[in-house]
Each structure stands twice: as C-alpha cells, then as structure tokens.
Amino acid sequence: MAEEELDLLLSGKGCPVPEEYDAGPPPPLQPVRLRRNTCYVVMAVLLNEKNEVLVMQEAKLECHGTWYLPAGRMEPGETIVEAMQREVKEETGLQCQPLTLLAVEERGTSWLRFIFLARPTGGTLKTLQDADEESLQARWWDRKSPTLPLRARDIVPFMDLALQYQASPCHPPTLPVELPCAVICQRLLAVFTDSSGALWVLLGAARSPHLPVVVNGMSPPALGGGLLVAIYQLLHPGVMVQICGLLGLQHLGKQPGQSDGICFNIVVTIGGTGQCPKEKPPELQSKAFRWWKVEDEDLKSRVLQRLSTLSFIPLLS
Numbered sequence: 001m002a003e004e005e006l007d008l009l010l011s012g013k014g015c016p017v018p019e020e021y022d023a024g025p026p027p028p029l030q031p032v033r034l035r036r037n038t039c040y041v042v043m044a045v046l047l048n049e050k051n052e053v054l055v056m057q058e059a060k061l062e063c064h065g066t067w068y069l070p071a072g073r074m075e076p077g078e079t080i081v082e083a084m085q086r087e088v089k090e091e092t093g094l095q096c097q098p099l100t101l102l103a104v105e106e107r108g109t110s111w112l113r114f115i116f117l118a119r120p121t122g123g124t125l126k127t128l129q130d131a132d133e134e135s136l137q138a139r140w141w142d143r144k145s146p147t148l149p150l151r152a153r154d155i156v157p158f159m160d161l162a163l164q165y166q167a168s169p170c171h172p173p174t175l176p177v178e179l180p181c182a183v184i185c186q187r188l189l190a191v192f193t194d195s196s197g198a199l200w201v202l203l204g205a206a207r208s209p210h211l212p213v214v215v216n217g218m219s220p221p222a223l224g225g226g227l228l229v230a231i232y233q234l235l236h237p238g239v240m241v242q243i244c245g246l247l248g249l250q251h252l253g254k255q256p257g258q259s260d261g262i263c264f265n266i267v268v269t270i271g272g273t274g275q276c277p278k279e280k281p282p283e284l285q286s287k288a289f290r291w292w293k294v295e296d297e298d299l300k301s302r303v304l305q306r307l308s309t310l311s312f313i314p315l316l317s
Contacts, residue, residue: 002209002292003299006201009189009211009265010302014177014250017185017213017263022204022288024185024215032109032184032261034076034253040262041113042084043071043155045162046096046120052140053159056091056126058151059136066151067141069158071113076256080176084116092138093126100173102161104246104264105316109184109216112262114176117162161314171245171311180252180259185215187263189247191303192270192281192291199294199303200281202270206288213263239282240271245312267312 005015032038046054055067070091074083081098088096096118105113126138141148143159150156164170188211190202204212244267251262270282281291294300306312 002201002203002211003296005187005211006189006294006299006303009187009247010299010306012172012174012177012248014179014248014263014265015187015211016179017181017183017187017250017261018207018210020207021183021185021215022206022212024183025217029183029215030217031182031257033257034074034260038109038184038260039111040074040080040083041071041111042074042080042087043069043113043115043158044084044088044096044098044118045069045102045115045158046088046092046094046118047162047166048120048140050140050142051163051166052142053162054088054092054094054120054138055141055148056138057136059131059133063151065136065149067148068151069155070138074253076260077254079178079253080114080251081116084114084118088118089123091126091135092123093130094120094123094138097121098175100165100169100171101175101246101249101313102158102165103314103316104249107317115158115161117165170309171313174246174248174313177248177250178252179250179263180255181250181261181263182258183215183261185213185261185263186266188212188214189265189267189303190241190270191267191307193304193307194281195279199300200291201294201303202281202284203290203292204288205290209290209292212289242269242271243267243315244269244307244310245314247306247312264315266315267306269307 056070058066070088072087099117102115102117128137192200203209247265249264252259
C-alpha cells in the first residue's frame, strides 16, 4: 500500500483520505465548514504572449480604484478550480484554463490561499462600461507603464513566480485532485537519507503500512497555529524538520459541510540530532509509526530527484 501511495503522489495524483487518522486532536473532530470556521481564497496569474499580466481594478469602497490580481473567496459547493475560474470571469471578463498551482499560502487552518498560473481561453476584457460591484475594469499590464496603484504588493512575488515558472518550470504541472475530504489534514511524505544514500520513509503502522495522515484541529485555539504544527507531534524534540513543499492537494467540496476539507500531500525531510547521527533515522515517539527503507530503485530515484531539485509547490506560511 505504501509503495502504491508513493507512486500516485509522485505522479501528481491523490489517494482517498482514510476515516482513521494517525495523529491530531482527539475525536469527535469539529467539521470544516467553509465560510464559517475557515476561509479559502483563490488567485490567478494570467500571462499573454507578451508576458503581460492580467490585472483588475477594484470596485470595493475600501480599495476603490486600486489594481490587483483576480482573486476572491471560494463559495460552498465549489471546487478550487471552479472558484478560480469564476473569480477570473467576474473580475476580468475572461474565461481561463488553469495550468498549475503556483503556490499555497497558509495562516493556520482558518485562512488558505491557492495561487494558480492560468491561460485565457475566451471572453471579452472588461472595460469601464462593464463596471459592476465585482470590479471596474481589467487590463494587460507589463508592470512598467503605466504605473498602477496596487491594492497591496503581496501580488508581486506571485507575478515573479509565474514568469519564472513559464520560463523554467520548477515542478510538474499540478492541479487539485478532486477527492472529498472532511478535515484539513496533511498526508506526509517524511523522508530521511542516511550517510550511505539509502532512503527511509516514515510510515503509519496501525493498519497496513501507509503514509501518515495528520489532522489539524478546528477549535479556536487550533486555528491560530500553522498547518505543520501537528507534524512535530510524531518526532522527539530536537529533531530537525525541513518543509520542502507540496506534491499536490485534494479537495472536492460538492457536499458543503461534509467535504469542505483539504488534504495536503506534503514533503518534509527529517534530520538528525546530537544523539542521532546521520547513519540512521531518528527514534520515533510512538510504536504506531516506523521507518521504511525504500528498496525499489525507480521510486527511490524519483523521490531523490524531486528532493535534489526542490521540485515541489511552495507552501508559504
């Protein structure tokens, strides 16, 4: 099962989220309810043949007249891609096709933003004659002339990231996998490489061996923490954990209140401590987990290649 899971995740696919989790708050778990105890935001970077960026002019009173990337909050019942396409159409007049997730930004489980690279496929660019409550107008912008007042400069790194990805992709094109999930959780590909070059992967051993699934709590005290807090529950204090990024994520959202959750397929590398040199993986806190030495040369080389090139979707905190 672990080999099959690993192969699927490395291929940009997903795996059903189990009903039993390997770590997290005690049951009963508070369900994820979009627009009630969490907020998902979508954002899109569209580029034309001149590498100009599609921007829209805000109509909202608090930022009226400023410019921003097309973005907005997801609605219950939408997939992440559907929400992105809706926001682009409402704010710019254009239809679009997603190419890849560029990044995911998190402020704990209460606020998540999904940034896409997309391409226009139709529609008519919104003008001032089409102004409504969604936006005043849209335009292609070369980021130089004219100088536009931006609503916020947090979009600038995403414009840069889109141009960099288009010139030289840093990870395979990856879109959300449409599989339901009731909670916000991480499926961990936690890896350790020893001094001989062997590759070890952390497995949950409570059922058939599998990649661990760690759930985040949705109670108010848990909402302020980062997504990665639960990971540290699995390891002894002092063990170094390096977050590499995402292989992908899973969400469906077609049953509001039952499938509003997201499973992040996340890669972390595990280091040693002063008491645990690099010759072997660090000791685990629970017998519910174990280390698996990957013997399959194809799987091993695929993991090591992704690690060596940092070929993952950035997870920004």
